[in-house]
Amino acid sequence: SAVISQKPSRDICQRGTSLTIQCQVDSQVTMMFWYRQQPGQSLTLIATANQGSEATYESGFVIDKFPISRPNLTFSTLTVSNMSPEDSSIYLCSVEEAGDEQFFGPGTRLTVL
Amino acid sequence: GQQLNQSPQSMFIQEGEDVSMNCTSSSIFNTWLWYKQDPGEGPVLLIALYKAGELTSNGRLTAQFGITRKDSFLNISASIPSDVGIYFCAGQLWGGSNYKLTFGKGTLLTVNP
Numbered sequence: 001s002a003v004i005s006q007k008p009s010r011d012i013c014q015r016g017t018s019l020t021i022q023c024q025v026d027s028q029v030t031m032m033f034w035y036r037q038q039p040g041q042s043l044t045l046i047a048t049a050n051q052g053s054e055a056t057y058e059s060g061f062v063i064d065k066f067p068i069s070r071p072n073l074t075f076s077t078l079t080v081s082n083m084s085p086e087d088s089s090i091y092l093c094s095v096e097e098a099g100d101e102q103f104f105g106p107g108t109r110l111t112v113l
Numbered sequence: 114g115q116q117l118n119q120s121p122q123s124m125f126i127q128e129g130e131d132v133s134m135n136c137t138s139s140s141i142f143n144t145w146l147w148y149k150q151d152p153g154e155g156p157v158l159l160i161a162l163y164k165a166g167e168l169t170s171n172g173r174l175t176a177q178f179g180i181t182r183k184d185s186f187l188n189i190s191a192s193i194p195s196d197v198g199i200y201f202c203a204g205q206l207w208g209g210s211n212y213k214l215t216f217g218k219g220t221l222l223t224v225n226p
Contacts, residue, residue: 042216092155100144104155
C-alpha cells in the first residue's frame, strides 16, 4: 500500500488563526480524502480532493472554512481557517487504491486555544 | 445519510480470549472495511470485504460481509496485548464518483495480560 505522511504531526494554535496541513503520498493516486476525527469520536469525511478539479465538500463543511489544494497526484493540503476551539481534532488524509481500499496517513493532531 | 451502528462500544477481555464485534446499517453497502486505530496513529486497514456472504481471514482476524449487505462482523481469536486499540467498521457505497466511507463509532478493545 501507499506510504502517506502528514505535516505537521501536531500543533497548538491560537483562536482566529489558520493552519495548513500537508499530505504527501509516495505514489500517484487519483482519489485523496480529508477526514476529521473529533476527540473520542469516529471519522467524518470533510471533502474529496481530485487533481485538476475543485474539491467536493460534504454536508456541513465549506470551502471558506476548509480550503483544499491538490496540485498534483502525490500531494494535497487542507487549511483550517479562522480556527476556534471547536476545530480541535485529528485531521487525517487518506488515499484510495485499487480495490476501493482507503489507506490513511498518521494524522495531524490540532489543539486550538 | 447512511448510519452505521457498531457494537459493543467497548470491551475488556483477558489475554487469550476470543472477541467479536459487529456493525449494522439501515441501508446496503457494496464494500465493508475494518480498521484498527492505535493512540496517536491513523487507522490501519485490517480486512476488506467485497461480496455479500464473503468470509475473509487475516491471521487471527476473521470478518464476514452479511448476506443482506447491511451488516458485518469481525472476530479476533486468541487475543494478545497488542490487539488493544479502537476498531472501526466502514461501509462504502458505489455510485458514480461516490467513494465515500461511512464509519461506525468504534469499539474500544482492552486486553488484560
